Amino acid sequence: MRAQHIGHTWPSFDVVIERGAAIAFARGLDETNPVYLDEAAARAAGLRGIAVLPTFPIAMSTERVDLIYDMLQRLAVDPAKILHASQRFVHHQPMVVGDRLTGTKRIANIADRKNGALTFIDTVIEYRNAAGEPVCEDHCSLVARNT
């Protein structure tokens, strides 16, 4: 039974928003605004550091792809049968390059659909700063084809 894994929480992990990673992500989305690419431009715009794009947390979760494989193994799901159904990010406060966060990932829900042909697997990663304040949330929904 897969439902018994709802609520499973992995040990928290540290994340550093690195300059090279944030700039490569911005360039990957054809970003040209210098506040995402250049420290001096970001400071001149009044930011604490180089800005990161709203979907950058996907690169933070991909860095911990081992947690995805661990989850699929626990659920006995073939990675080749997985599709990304939906994704949501919540930003409680802006992140900039140099920020250090702690991420905690859990399985929020597992639900069968279409008479068991599909299983939706929802995970949440909460990121907090050193003061313990929430910074952002990554809500991911994967769908596994069971046929």
Add this chain to the structure above:
Amino acid sequence: MNALDLTVGTTLPPLRTGPITRHRVAMYAHGSGDLNPIHVDPDFARDKAGLPDTIVHGMYSMGMLSRLLTQWAGPGSVRSIETRFAAMLPVKASLHCEGVIEAVEAADGGSLVTVKLAATQADGSAVAAGLAQVFVAAGR
């Protein structure tokens, strides 16, 4: 008062990518760390996944939808963004991103604007759809 038009029903300035070449997909794969061969290896896409060619990352489409918002309201303005992935986007296709203001409410120091998002191919077929909440500071 805002310089930006926050009237419900207003369409935000659109974002159109032009053809998404293999090189641009590789740039996103590098930037995101998602090197799944279905995005970067045509042999894998054809022989292992049964597709005519590689596909663009779903998260590339979501990233472009988010840039539609940040180019309108500025860095750090997106409070939340959600996207449902409707269909695969083949490499070399073009992506059209559109946002329409659905609701506006007063928030501390500005307005919280709900934007309905749609990403389509040039022919109008759906790629992704979503919703975002964007903070627009008073006076922007």
